[in-house]
Amino acid sequence: MQIAILLFERLTALDAVGPYEVFRSIPGADVRCVASVPGTFHTEHRGLALVAETPLSEVPNPDVIVVPGGYGEVDVRNDPTTIAWLLAAHETSTWTTSVCTGSLVLGAAGLLQSHRATSHWTALDVLREFGAEPTLERVVFDGKIVTAAGVSSGIDMALALTERLADRTTAETIQLAIEYDPQPPFDAGSPAKAPPAIVEHLRAQSRF
Amino acid sequence: MQIAILLFERLTALDAVGPYEVFRSIPGADVRCVASVPGTFHTEHRGLALVAETPLSEVPNPDVIVVPGGYGEVDVRNDPTTIAWLLAAHETSTWTTSVCTGSLVLGAAGLLQSHRATSHWTALDVLREFGAEPTLERVVFDGKIVTAAGVSSGIDMALALTERLADRTTAETIQLAIEYDPQPPFDAGSPAKAPPAIVEHLRAQSRF
Numbered sequence: 001m002q003i004a005i006l007l008f009e010r011l012t013a014l015d016a017v018g019p020y021e022v023f024r025s026i027p028g029a030d031v032r033c034v035a036s037v038p039g040t041f042h043t044e045h046r047g048l049a050l051v052a053e054t055p056l057s058e059v060p061n062p063d064v065i066v067v068p069g070g071y072g073e074v075d076v077r078n079d080p081t082t083i084a085w086l087l088a089a090h091e092t093s094t095w096t097t098s099v100c101t102g103s104l105v106l107g108a109a110g111l112l113q114s115h116r117a118t119s120h121w122t123a124l125d126v127l128r129e130f131g132a133e134p135t136l137e138r139v140v141f142d143g144k145i146v147t148a149a150g151v152s153s154g155i156d157m158a159l160a161l162t163e164r165l166a167d168r169t170t171a172e173t174i175q176l177a178i179e180y181d182p183q184p185p186f187d188a189g190s191p192a193k194a195p196p197a198i199v200e201h202l203r204a205q206s207r208f
Numbered sequence: 209m210q211i212a213i214l215l216f217e218r219l220t221a222l223d224a225v226g227p228y229e230v231f232r233s234i235p236g237a238d239v240r241c242v243a244s245v246p247g248t249f250h251t252e253h254r255g256l257a258l259v260a261e262t263p264l265s266e267v268p269n270p271d272v273i274v275v276p277g278g279y280g281e282v283d284v285r286n287d288p289t290t291i292a293w294l295l296a297a298h299e300t301s302t303w304t305t306s307v308c309t310g311s312l313v314l315g316a317a318g319l320l321q322s323h324r325a326t327s328h329w330t331a332l333d334v335l336r337e338f339g340a341e342p343t344l345e346r347v348v349f350d351g352k353i354v355t356a357a358g359v360s361s362g363i364d365m366a367l368a369l370t371e372r373l374a375d376r377t378t379a380e381t382i383q384l385a386i387e388y389d390p391q392p393p394f395d396a397g398s399p400a401k402a403p404p405a406i407v408e409h410l411r412a413q414s415r416f
Binding site: 005012013014016017018020021024025030031032033040043045046047048049050051053054100120121138139149150151152153155156159160163168169171172173175176177178179180181182183184185186188189190191193194195198199201202 | 213220221222224225226228229232233238239240241248251253254255256257258259261262308328329346347357358359360361363364367368371376377379380381383384385386387388389390391392393394396397398399401402403406407409410
């Protein structure tokens, strides 16, 4: 089973690394970070870069596609090589997934027409431009397309998908291996729960 | 404020990237992935590598030290350059932290003597060899040393620490920005919650 995680410049690291850390432990899974030109990709902020060692051309038919988000997704939307790969790979994939604003790449490629989908909460309205029906759910399965909400939601998405790719025992084994028993010190992780002033502050800063 | 995240070969990616994704959004924080020799560091599994662009020598006095875990931590324990940096940096740090088996590096450096500390649940007993008092808590503050449990716990640790480094509003703002409203599809994230057969399976596979 081949799982391709797309990397690009100015991605959000956790969008990619959350699913990676789950999928890499599925027995038999071959997880690869891929990019149109292999190399080093910096995150939105300084201090960290991720490496994709595999060119897109080497993984034309992954079973699972993962498209992370981040400020750089706008450039991916406009990159004909990556969009052509995505469209061709989606033809044969078992699951095509995104985390955070990675769903805008799926949308720009035309894959979300008439699909229920999610994204980072500040980007939900943008999904409508692509004919999708936005929803605030954390993980959205619609046909073979799976979209996850902002950043950290990729972990939940990957665990839910692992049950379908393998079985529940495998998913629970991985959950225990990464000790995913979340205990956030605050309850501010969604716009419905965070103090309204914080929601407004982030909405005002949003690029959407 | 300088925050140094140590990278090394065969690390667990999420141990490093969870805290990175939180700390990088603290206003004024300068977060750097550091290594004795800058370069590319592969994770325990194939398919992904992280880049540290800053040598330890360039960040001798970080305010916060983050030591992730992973199979490669045994080599770090035996690397005189990194241990010397850690000991010296700990002299002046505000907080010295670890995620997962990164606490074994702190222990090997002698920093956990008579400290309450945690680690990946399969590694808890190893902490005793370093004079520490192991605990199954997810995030353990003891003096200026903060240890987090397995892999994904680094996110919780970093949010709790952000409140102390900045304030609660900053921590909640970051929680909302990374949409950390966890909804694990299963409840198997700790040895107390997972099916006993899964706990035994992973314990039997453990290198400890």
